[in-house]
Amino acid sequence: MQLENIHVAIVEDDHEIRQTLALIIDGTPGFWCKHTFENGQAALKPLLENHVDVVLMDIEMPQLNGIDCVRRLKPEKPQVDFIMLTIRHDDEAIFQSICAGASGYLLKDTPPAELLQSIKEVKAGGAPMSASIARRVIQSFHPIEKIAAFGTGDRSLTLLAQGMNYRSVAEQLFLSPHTVKTHIKNIYEKLQVNSRAAAIKKGIEDRLI
Amino acid sequence: MQLENIHVAIVEDDHEIRQTLALIIDGTPGFWCKHTFENGQAALKPLLENHVDVVLMDIEMPQLNGIDCVRRLKPEKPQVDFIMLTIRHDDEAIFQSICAGASGYLLKDTPPAELLQSIKEVKAGGAPMSASIARRVIQSFHPIEKIAAFGTGDRSLTLLAQGMNYRSVAEQLFLSPHTVKTHIKNIYEKLQVNSRAAAIKKGIEDRLI
DNA sequence: GGCAAAATACCCCATTTGCCTGATACCCTT
DNA sequence: AAGGGTATCAGGCAAATGGGGTATTTTGCC
Numbered sequence: 001m002q003l004e005n006i007h008v009a010i011v012e013d014d015h016e017i018r019q020t021l022a023l024i025i026d027g028t029p030g031f032w033c034k035h036t037f038e039n040g041q042a043a044l045k046p047l048l049e050n051h052v053d054v055v056l057m058d059i060e061m062p063q064l065n066g067i068d069c070v071r072r073l074k075p076e077k078p079q080v081d082f083i084m085l086t087i088r089h090d091d092e093a094i095f096q097s098i099c100a101g102a103s104g105y106l107l108k109d110t111p112p113a114e115l116l117q118s119i120k121e122v123k124a125g126g127a128p129m130s131a132s133i134a135r136r137v138i139q140s141f142h143p144i145e146k147i148a149a150f151g152t153g154d155r156s157l158t159l160l161a162q163g164m165n166y167r168s169v170a171e172q173l174f175l176s177p178h179t180v181k182t183h184i185k186n187i188y189e190k191l192q193v194n195s196r197a198a199a200i201k202k203g204i205e206d207r208l209i
Numbered sequence: 210m211q212l213e214n215i216h217v218a219i220v221e222d223d224h225e226i227r228q229t230l231a232l233i234i235d236g237t238p239g240f241w242c243k244h245t246f247e248n249g250q251a252a253l254k255p256l257l258e259n260h261v262d263v264v265l266m267d268i269e270m271p272q273l274n275g276i277d278c279v280r281r282l283k284p285e286k287p288q289v290d291f292i293m294l295t296i297r298h299d300d301e302a303i304f305q306s307i308c309a310g311a312s313g314y315l316l317k318d319t320p321p322a323e324l325l326q327s328i329k330e331v332k333a334g335g336a337p338m339s340a341s342i343a344r345r346v347i348q349s350f351h352p353i354e355k356i357a358a359f360g361t362g363d364r365s366l367t368l369l370a371q372g373m374n375y376r377s378v379a380e381q382l383f384l385s386p387h388t389v390k391t392h393i394k395n396i397y398e399k400l401q402v403n404s405r406a407a408a409i410k411k412g413i414e415d416r417l418i
Numbered sequence: 419g420g421c422a423a424a425a426t427a428c429c430c431c432a433t434t435t436g437c438c439t440g441a442t443a444c445c446c447t448t
Numbered sequence: 449a450a451g452g453g454t455a456t457c458a459g460g461c462a463a464a465t466g467g468g469g470t471a472t473t474t475t476g477c478c
Contacts, residue, residue: 098347099350102347124340125340125344126340126341126343127338127344127347128340128343129347131334131335132334132335134336134337135312135336137336137347138307138311138312138336138346139336141307141308142307142308161406161407162407162410163402163403163406163407163410165404165463165464167464175426175427176426176427176428178427179425181427181465181466182427183426184465184466185466185467186424188466193372194372194466195374195434196405196406196466197369197370197371197405197406200410201409201413374435384456384457385456385458387458387459388455388457390436391455391456391457392455392456394436394437395454395455397436403437404435404436404464405436419478420477421476421477422475422477422478423474424473424474424476425472425473425475426472426473426474427470427471428469428470428471428472429468429469430467430469431466431467433465433466433467434464434465435462435464436461436462436463437460437461437462438459438460439458439459440457440458440459441456441457442456443457444456445452445453445454446454447450447451447452448450448451
């Protein structure tokens, strides 16, 4: 496939895991474990100054955790692909990692063959994820059960979010501006906000819009 | 692995592809192609009334496209896993499919072995995606290059989205309300909107907030 | 049929917003 | 030195918003 080795770095605080991963990678043709670091802080400078293709990144580490490490490195080295390699499978870890710039997310029980495949895959423009992680990511797009399900009002909110004012929304929905106002008032109460701005933010977060 | 066959349905308007897929699935132990349909409309009733585990769904089909078909079936049959199987790889198709309720997204050049593996994977709670699709999904979480990168203003927008008014934002950022006003005006221009509501929606969509 | 909830509509009024004009200053690049 | 971009601050003004009411009609449900 690729003519040159894929240069890999490992950031992982557990000595044994770090060594094992390095052995797996170095022991496979086409892969070269160029660096290993025992926490995020130690990885920052070397990874900024040296080129690697893929970084395997643990999350829970002393001094600087993997998510923050990615957050700081990715903007500076956008061509580097970061794969989180962690036991954490909670939404917070997953989505913070992805938002920080990770291009892959594997659980630590990933078998060596799949790990190596994932490294190749991310380098080829993919986004390798453990099956359960991928499902979580996909599910994050699925609509939530509409909280308390307000009736006509939700349409109003959608239109407001598009920049319309009471009058325009009223025309669109064939209602009086007064009515729209009443609806919006009710929506504010249900969403526990008191401004259009906050309502729209909450509405989007809760997938009502 | 599983004691019983995985029951699969195929919704695909191209006769040849449909037959080929059916042959692949029926020819593999552990899989059973229970139904095939030539468009979304034809699939609706049978899929509501009969149980299948996984549906392979094309997108572009006459009468009822695959995305709308999933949108209508998934809420009624949440336990069914839908895998889009299409040549389309544009963002609109990808994200509309996922939002409609698809749990997987494969391109039509997926080799048979990988297709079968994906069916098993989705049934096991995964979310099989072609590599390039997965990357798109992941990238959708990444912050956009700040359009024209407004400097201080973006902070203002974030605070406005939390329901603050000019005065509160000004206090928070140690600025004059006038300054905040100016910033917001500039942001509106850059986002091509003219109301706070639309700005927040666009800001969230573009991941500036 | 009857009741409760939602939807519809209207009023007043203080506050806020969006837009206009203008200004000063700083940091770039040319 | 000149120009462009950004950040800062200011006053004025028409329009929109948010909050407090009240009241009628429609709807869904028992």
